[in-house]
């Protein structure tokens with residue numbers, strides 16, 4: 001039977017080079033005038049926050065710049081304190097996935113009691129706080145368009161998914177011109193995160209023609225432009241393509257879900273602080289090889305739309321070319337293994353991580369649903 005689509009997305013989406021200059025118009029359209037900007041110190045250092053506050057002009061804005069990478073519950077609490085210090089009427093999440101996710105969590109935790117971990121998925125957080133305006137500066141997570149955010153627990157090493165209407169930004173301004181300052185490593189990691197979103201959404205058991213359209217548009221954009229953006233950071237067409245692909249892949253996975261790669265990737269981030277896109281990249285070839293036989297036509301289409309297989313190739317041949325293409329991409333982007341980064345994990349740790357992966361619910365959307373032992377074996381293979 002055909003899956004059903006249950007789509008949640010921002011009310012306002014504006015996309016294009018320089019579109020951030022329309023922020024005052026969007027605020028006025030939404031009847032908002034007192035934003036708290038949630039960002040991190042690096043965005044101040046490289047001048048992006050100055051560019052944003054110049055755009056805001058006379059608007060009475062406030063600033064919370066203490067977002068950390070892989071934002072924690074403590075970071076959310078600090079943001080809540082900043083929010084409570086003045087009479088703000090909206091929150092601008094400005095930066096990579098971390099500031100945008102923090103902005104979302106600060107918004108909904110201001111109106112939902114308890115600890116942020118009380119709300120982890122599959123719970124749905126529908127009680128909305130102040131409107132969030134998401135302005136991504138890296139692309140990758142697609143958080144500006146998704147109904148998801150990810151917060152890391154400080155008491156126990158776990159990254160949890162949070163989901164629901166309260167995790168959907170009210171407006172997204174997607175302006176690729178912020179991304180030309182991204183270093184090559186982050187460009188590569190965020191692009192592979194987007195690619196993983198698109199592939200996992202397309203092969204997900206919850207895929208739908210509506211989400212397929214976004215996923216199938218995103219994949220070739222990333223395959224065509226990721227190497228150029230890494231080697232030529234100021235290449236406008238490459239940056240524009242990757243930013244669009246990040247948002248489209250976000251729209252796809254937000255509503256079709258991610259799968260086994262993301263399920264296994266979060267524990268690597270939580271225990272070893274490997275960047276999210278990088279741990280996805282480490283996993284993507286092995287998890288794809290594990291999964292292709294359960295959905296060969298879908299994976300073959302992935303290979304064909306990226307130009308890695310020909311229309312005349314059988315599905316089996318195309319799936320083989322997909323796995324090889326992902327390995328070559330990792331080589332070209334300099335993706336190391338966890339052991340090459342000096343990380344070690346014994347059997348007990350790998351079983352803990354496999355249990356956390358399964359508990360997240362993501363592996364259950366994979367075309368081939370693994371057992372805990374199979375996840376441990378995949379960890380060992382890629383380690």
Ligand SMILES: [Fe+2]
Nearest residue numbers: 141193197276
């Ligand atoms: Fe991701």
